[in-house]
Amino acid sequence: MPRRDDIETILVIGAGPIVIGQACEFDYSGSQGCKALREEGYRVVLVNSNPATIMTDPEFAERTYIEPMTVDSLEKIIARERPDVILPTLGGQTALNLTVALAEEGILERYNVGLIGAQLESIHKAEDRDAFRVAMRNIGLKLPASGYARSLEEARSVLREIGFPVIIRPSFTLGGTGGSIAYRDEEFDELIAWALRQSPRHTCLVEQSVLGWKEYELEVMRDAADNVVIICSIENFDPMGVHTGDSITVAPAQTLTDREYQEMRDASIAIIREIGVDTGGSNIQFGVDPRDGTLVVIEMNPRVSRSSALASKATGFPIAKIAAKLAVGYTLDEIRNDITRETPASFEPSIDYVVTKIPRFTFEKFPGVDDTLTTS
Amino acid sequence: MTRSRPPSPPPATLALADGAIYRGVAFGARCVGAGEVCFNTSITGYQEILTDPSYAGQIVAMTYTQIGNVGTNPEDEESRRPFLRGFVVKEIFHAPSNWRASETLDARMRRHEIPGIAGIDTRALVRRIREGGAQVGVLSTDPDQQEEAALLARARREPGLDGRDLVAEVTCDAPYAWSDPRWRGIDGQLPRAPRPTPSYKLVALDFGVKRNILRMLHEHGFDVTVVPASTPAEEILRLAPDAVFLSNGPGDPTAVAGVQAEVRRLVQEKPVFGICLGHQILGLALGGRTLKLKFGHHGGNQPGQDLATGKVAICAENHGYAVDADSLLAAGEAVAITHVNLNDGTVEGLAHKHRPVFSVQYHPEASPGPHDAAYFFARFRELVARHVAGEAVTGAQIAAGAGSAANERNPRRAATAALSSA
Numbered sequence: 001m002p003r004r005d006d007i008e009t010i011l012v013i014g015a016g017p018i019v020i021g022q023a024c025e026f027d028y029s030g031s032q033g034c035k036a037l038r039e040e041g042y043r044v045v046l047v048n049s050n051p052a053t054i055m056t057d058p059e060f061a062e063r064t065y066i067e068p069m070t071v072d073s074l075e076k077i078i079a080r081e082r083p084d085v086i087l088p089t090l091g092g093q094t095a096l097n098l099t100v101a102l103a104e105e106g107i108l109e110r111y112n113v114g115l116i117g118a119q120l121e122s123i124h125k126a127e128d129r130d131a132f133r134v135a136m137r138n139i140g141l142k143l144p145a146s147g148y149a150r151s152l153e154e155a156r157s158v159l160r161e162i163g164f165p166v167i168i169r170p171s172f173t174l175g176g177t178g179g180s181i182a183y184r185d186e187e188f189d190e191l192i193a194w195a196l197r198q199s200p201r202h203t204c205l206v207e208q209s210v211l212g213w214k215e216y217e218l219e220v221m222r223d224a225a226d227n228v229v230i231i232c233s234i235e236n237f238d239p240m241g242v243h244t245g246d247s248i249t250v251a252p253a254q255t256l257t258d259r260e261y262q263e264m265r266d267a268s269i270a271i272i273r274e275i276g277v278d279t280g281g282s283n284i285q286f287g288v289d290p291r292d293g294t295l296v297v298i299e300m301n302p303r304v305s306r307s308s309a310l311a312s313k314a315t316g317f318p319i320a321k322i323a324a325k326l327a328v329g330y331t332l333d334e335i336r337n338d339i340t341r342e343t344p345a346s347f348e349p350s351i352d353y354v355v356t357k358i359p360r361f362t363f364e365k366f367p368g369v370d371d372t373l374t375t376s
Numbered sequence: 377m378t379r380s381r382p383p384s385p386p387p388a389t390l391a392l393a394d395g396a397i398y399r400g401v402a403f404g405a406r407c408v409g410a411g412e413v414c415f416n417t418s419i420t421g422y423q424e425i426l427t428d429p430s431y432a433g434q435i436v437a438m439t440y441t442q443i444g445n446v447g448t449n450p451e452d453e454e455s456r457r458p459f460l461r462g463f464v465v466k467e468i469f470h471a472p473s474n475w476r477a478s479e480t481l482d483a484r485m486r487r488h489e490i491p492g493i494a495g496i497d498t499r500a501l502v503r504r505i506r507e508g509g510a511q512v513g514v515l516s517t518d519p520d521q522q523e524e525a526a527l528l529a530r531a532r533r534e535p536g537l538d539g540r541d542l543v544a545e546v547t548c549d550a551p552y553a554w555s556d557p558r559w560r561g562i563d564g565q566l567p568r569a570p571r572p573t574p575s576y577k578l579v580a581l582d583f584g585v586k587r588n589i590l591r592m593l594h595e596h597g598f599d600v601t602v603v604p605a606s607t608p609a610e611e612i613l614r615l616a617p618d619a620v621f622l623s624n625g626p627g628d629p630t631a632v633a634g635v636q637a638e639v640r641r642l643v644q645e646k647p648v649f650g651i652c653l654g655h656q657i658l659g660l661a662l663g664g665r666t667l668k669l670k671f672g673h674h675g676g677n678q679p680g681q682d683l684a685t686g687k688v689a690i691c692a693e694n695h696g697y698a699v700d701a702d703s704l705l706a707a708g709e710a711v712a713i714t715h716v717n718l719n720d721g722t723v724e725g726l727a728h729k730h731r732p733v734f735s736v737q738y739h740p741e742a743s744p745g746p747h748d749a750a751y752f753f754a755r756f757r758e759l760v761a762r763h764v765a766g767e768a769v770t771g772a773q774i775a776a777g778a779g780s781a782a783n784e785r786n787p788r789r790a791a792t793a794a795l796s797s798a
Contacts, residue, residue, distance in 0.1 A: 141566065227687070227688070254442075258420035258744035259451075259743075260474075262747055263562055263565040265747075293561065294564050295565055333686065348676075350418070352440055352466075
């Protein structure tokens, strides 16, 4: 499929300020993506409130707005620039949440703005725990046992089914902010209240703890012709219970046999198809019980994720750049592989080395902060 | 106070016929192995590679940097024992972390008398093979046989793969039935489609068959009887099969004694499907020639393009020889090339235009490798089903996806559809 000619102006939403849980990884993907779109001759309009990013350098977009990342300011930008489409998958959870909000307030419809990369339905299916659970059940994959709660009473009834310890995850937050682990009744109530306050929807998930299980991630890409490739597998050195962002992570996965890896690969392909991310990259996380190999799906990010930057650097496969090209209609076999320059991008990198990400914690700058690593 | 020094690691040497010497550390058995040196780029699946009979007569070097992390287990064996002559790794790991690991790689190789060398610059070795082409090497882990000149002399004396009938070494002794499905050992893995009915009777010629091929054939509704490579066509036809399968196997396809005439006969009588060496033997039986590749394709991420659709599958490949397209097309049989390798344009699949016959060079059974090409088994089932029903279906029609449920747009879904509709 060739490049889409029915669109001219593309609005790219950046990731906003660097906060704990969301750092410069999205600047890396965002600038790659903007560059790829400009190369294709599109007019790129960029919004990012953070001027200390590479992507807000003047040459990355036709128009760059350093404005607050709010629905109001985005509506003004849309009214002025009249983009044909928004590419929401390069700016992390911030961009995805803003896009959902723009849609819900009718702004996309009012200005006749479409989405490329991921459609609202896929975002909803991947981000809403209930919808995700149903989707996984449809294809026959498992998740940790869990229940959704909008109040303390509901949370307690879920707890009765599952038992301690449980993971508490607020819905629709940045990088899992507000997530916690409860081991005892005394802390449970407080942690639920905190989680509900953190969630923009005042909802949270109470989930069976898979603490200590092995944690894996696969970086998956799909094109409009339904070609799917796995760019990289990543194994977390710190098991489930320590957020991937805080964990030492290693690419490729180190302790899976081929059979186990291929089952995970098959599951990832089934997931990206079921969620319906039509083009671009997704990050899918799995937990594996080290005692018997039980496989559970932890979550799926229908967008370029923090791990994409590591996967890109580990393999040389420019995920964000290719994701941007797929979003405007190209298929993987039409894009040249940057590494070999001869073969198409529809290949899976095979590497003869190991790449390790080791986080650095500057706890000394935050005296008094609890330095225990947890799920957020 | 004197500190006790750890025992110095046992020495190992890999000598190549071109004069290159690699000194490293021994693991596995203490002995000397000789064979053509090739490299495999798979990140996972060293146990399957170790037990793939197609590696008979070869020394295999893994490009991935650390091998042994998941140990070995009884389930992931691809044959009754390893047939390769030596194993080369950058780093061997002795403390596996995997719930199924029952034995270290070191111990298993010791048990099967396979020598291994670790601690050498595998990148340099791979570059040498890529540039100079495949060549014979001698791997010694015997502490008394580390002398450079002697090992080099032996490397120059040892035969390569050309002209050697290695199939005779790896094929089974007597016919047997196969009725195991693929592994379903993970709680939480994707459910598999049920085995379709009716089942068809299949005879598989064992040139060194990988178990996962037999598992896939069983899962696709074939009642499989495996027979030795030397079984005459008459004897196979007496078993009244609905179809015949030509398996993968080691070495030079032209060297497999007497098989071409038998396959020519089978092609006249029955639907035939070939994989890897089976594909090459089919190419020879149809009048083509085979050629030796410079350093072959061995790995889990080769791009195989289906010429009917343009679609590219990520394939597991393992071959040092290939069917020569020109000779095959010039031979006069009505044969079409259906698949090519995008890296070098070599033939990866062929199909007969008048008979229910097709074959593939790469490994739809994977093991190790991605499952993307598994649709070949669904195509074969469809071909056999339509042939048995009296239709004059050809391999080329199936390959083109004409009127076929096993179409290429979405092989995975199509394969499931073919299973449930068959």
